[in-house]
Amino acid sequence: MxxxxxxxxxxxxxxxxxxxxxxxxxxxxxxxxxxxxxxxxxxxxxxxxxxxxxxxxxxxxxxxxxxxxxxxxxxxxxxxxxxxxxxxxxxxxxxxxxxxxxxxxxxxxxxxxxxxxxxxxxxxxxxxxxxxxxxxxxxxxxxxxxxxxxxxxxxxxxxxxxxxxxxxxxxxxxxxxxxxxxxxxxxxxxIRGDENKQPPDIAGAIAIALGLAAVTFGFLRIPDVGAGNWQVYITLVGGLVLLTGFVLIEKHSKNPxxxxxxxxxxxxxxxxxxxxxxxxxxxxxxxxxxxxxxxxxxxxxxxxxxxxxxxxxxxxxxxxxxxxxxxxxxxxxxxxxxxxxxxxxxxxxxxxxxxxxxxxxxxxxxxxxxxxxxxxxxxxxxxxxxxxxxxxxxxxxxxxxxxxxxxxxxxxxxxxxxxxxxxxxxSGALQGSIKNLKLDDAQEQAVVKQAVNLGNAKAPSEFTGVEKSEINKAYTGSxxxxxxxxxxxxxxxxxxxxxxxxxxxxxxxxxxxx
Missing domain, CATH: 1.20.1250.20 (MFS general substrate transporter like domains)
Known part of the structure; x- marks a missing residue:
């Protein structure tokens, strides 16, 4: 060419x-x-x-x-x-x-x-x-x-x-x-590089798309439901199976x-x-x-x-x-x-x-x-x-x-x-930081729940004054x-x-x- x-x-x-x-x-x-x-x-x-x-x-x-x-x-x-x-x-x-x-x-x-x-x-x-x-x-x-x-x-x-x-x-x-x-x-x-007229590898595209989606979804669910939740296990395992299937499809495909x-x-x-x-x-x-x-x-x-x-x-x-x-x-x-x-x-x-x-x-x-x-x-x-x-x-x-x-x-x-x-x-760092604040279980859960927002975490509305300031300081350090x-x-x-x-x-x- x-x-x-x-x-x-x-x-x-x-x-x-x-x-x-x-x-x-x-x-x-x-x-x-x-x-x-x-x-x-x-x-x-x-x-x-x-x-x-x-x-x-x-x-x-x-x-x-x-x-x-x-x-x-x-x-x-x-x-x-x-x-x-x-x-x-x-x-x-x-x-x-x-x-x-x-x-x-x-x-x-x-x-x-x-x-x-x-x-x-x-x-x-x-x-x-x-x-x-x-x-x-x-x-x-x-x-x-x-x-x-x-x-x-x-x-x-x-x-x-x-x-x-x-x-x-x-x-x-x-x-x-x-x-x-x-x-x-x-x-x-x-410009064309290949005169092969075989159809596109649709099976491979589907396998990798679903596999990546499943693995990504599994990891993104961990902060909400925990690493041990069944949703995480099923999607991660399913995703890995699909990605393995993608490799096998490519290995045997006439047009990978x-x-x-x-x-x-x-x-x-x-x-x-x-x-x-x-x-x-x-x-x-x-x-x-x-x-x-x-x-x-x-x-x-x-x-x-x-x-x-x-x-x-x-x-x-x-x-x-x-x-x-x-x-x-x-x-x-x-x-x-x-x-x-x-x-x-x-x-x-x-x-x-x-x-x-x-x-x-x-x-x-x-x-x-x-x-x-x-x-x-x-x-x-x-x-x-x-x-x-x-x-x-x-x-x-x-x-x-x-x-x-x-x-x-x-x-x-x-x-x-x-x-x-x-x-x-x-979350782990935050739990250690708020131990000295003498919060009850419900208050502690409300504070830790904000961890999903990462740097945008803000003290829940029920906290005011010094307590609110200390919680926001804990968010920053964590x-x-x-x-x-x-x-x-x-x-x-x-x-x-x-x-x-x-x-x-x-x-x-x-x-x-x-």
Whole structure:
């Protein structure tokens, strides 16, 4: 298949359209983290509701992104990419008008369906269209620009939230998506990677969608009903059975949405394991960092968004450079050092206690965010280049789909598992903190029940004066304790990602006949 130079007119239009569409999807995640406190207050959402608002999108994205990549390979990457963009902006508009939590969750699922068709298309278009000698640089450019826009999401989200306009986080996608559709329609040629006319792997899509949904639901129920409840056992076991069934379906399918032969390549397997661990740690760390700043440290939502600017600046400066170096020297050393440095940043952030607010930022949160940003800057482009470079062009859509799916699976499981764990850690710390307040059983239950709201927990209305102040102080201390533990677990996941690179990733690992 003929390719084009990165600097050619065709190459530039491909980069512009893929960056715009990808950024539109990625900005939702980071901006939404910042506006969650406003959204929670506006819609009367509980802490569990917040995790469902996040996970409804991620769940559909993770469940269907594999089939989105495969459809692009078979039916045309541009066609499926454009279809995904249209569905995504339709879902975004619906989210912006959602009157309550339930409908917002439903419309977030529609966004996820669009994203599943859209996100794999960006990288598969780049990988199949750009000259192989410049592919790492192209992916580095894509990574840098999408990450800059993505990390600009908190600033935009904070500004909207402080102005009472959190719904505009969804509306902003519409003009970006329309512009990307116009560019694709007029300037980008259709590309197909596979002439196989077999029907899509519907059974695999159903199995992974239901399996992920069941496991996520099981973990999200733990804070409400306890880990020993039958609902938790049934959904977790059922989810694991369905996910096992998904692997078996893929093994025997004539047209699998996730070709298992790709995992015979150790670099492909190692890079995807790295993705799973690192992005689980990153997504949870960023979520709890935002909640801590706004709900406990009393940053405004705009100030919270601005705190991520060092991360953004590092991505501008380093990511494209790292992609070019990975082309020249191979990705392995970057994929060892990057996740380890990112893990160190998350670990540093875990030591931040109660602060005096934004005035203390430079001596509290800034060092950890700087180290985290440096680690991710050295990781993102080489990781993507390693994944896409370890498979032949005809599998580029599937490879992109698998890697993106694992990123979303990591987000879903991390939010569900560590979100549930955070509530349990919060509750445990809180019970210890209120022992000296001499509350009766009913009062203690009322106080602990608020733990499900995490940093937004407030003393029940029956408490006043000094007692109310002491309970709110206990909430703050307990949240910081839970935050510290969650951030340390997130750091450990980053270190695990680095270990996967040590064990499995090799330079120049592509198998042309794969």
């Amino acid at each position: 003929p390719t084009v130079a990165l600097g050619s007119k065709a190459g530039k239009w491909i980069m512009v359209s893929t960056i715009m569409a990808s950024a539109m999807a990625f900005i939702d995640a980071t901006a939404l983290n910042v506006v969650l406190p406003s959204l929670q207050k506006s819609l009367g959402a509980s802490g569990t509701d917040l995790f469902w608002i996040l996970n409804a999108y991620l769940l559909m994205l993770a469940s269907l992104i594999l089939i989105g990549g495969a459809l692009g390979d078979k039916l045309g990457r541009k066609r499926i990419f454009m279809t995904g963009i249209f569905i995504f902006i339709t879902g975004s508009a619906a989210c912006g008008f959602a009157p309550g939590v339930t409908l917002l969750i439903v419309f977030r699922m529609l966004q996820g369906i669009g994203g599943a068709l859209m996100i794999p298309g960006s990288l598969s278009l780049i990988s199949s269209s750009i000259n192989p000698a410049e592919r790492g640089k192209a992916i580095g450019t894509w990574s840098a620009f999408t990450t800059v826009v993505t990390m600009g999401g908190p600033v935009l989200g904070g500004a909207f939230a402080d102005a009472g306009l959190w719904r505009y986080i969804f509306f902003i996608n519409i003009p970006i998506g329309i512009a990307a559709l116009i560019i694709l329609a007029k300037q980008v040629k259709e 949405m996730m070709p298992l032969q790709l995992f015979k390549n150790s670099t492909f397997s190692g890079a995807n394991l790295l993705t799973l661990f690192l992005y689980a740690g990153l997504s949870t760390g960023m979520l709890f960092l935002s909640l801590n700043m706004v709900q406990v440290q009393r940053y405004s939502q705009l100030q919270s968004g601005l705190t991520f600017l060092p991360f953004t600046i590092l991505m501008i400066v380093v990511a494209r450079f790292a992609g070019a170096l990975a082309d020249k020297h191979g990705p392995r050393s970057f994929l060892i050092a990057g996740p380890a440095i990112a893990g160190a940043g998350l670990f540093l952030l875990s030591f931040v206690k109660q602060t005096a607010g934004p005035a203390d930022y430079w001596t509290t949160f800034f060092p950890g965010i700087l180290v985290l940003g440096l680690g991710m800057s050295f990781t993102v482009a080489p990781l993507t280049a390693a994944v896409m470079g370890s498979v032949s062009d005809r599998f580029s859509g599937a490879a992109s789909g698998v890697n993106n799916a694992l990123t979303r699976v990591a987000n879903v499981f991390a939010n569900a598992i560590l979100g549930a764990l955070a509530v349990l850690l919060f 949240f910081i304790t839970a935050y510290a533990n969650v951030m340390r677990i997130s750091a450990g996941l980053g270190f695990l990602g680095a270990l996967m690179a040590v064990m499995f990733v090799k330079n120049n690992a592509v198998k042309p006949d794969q």
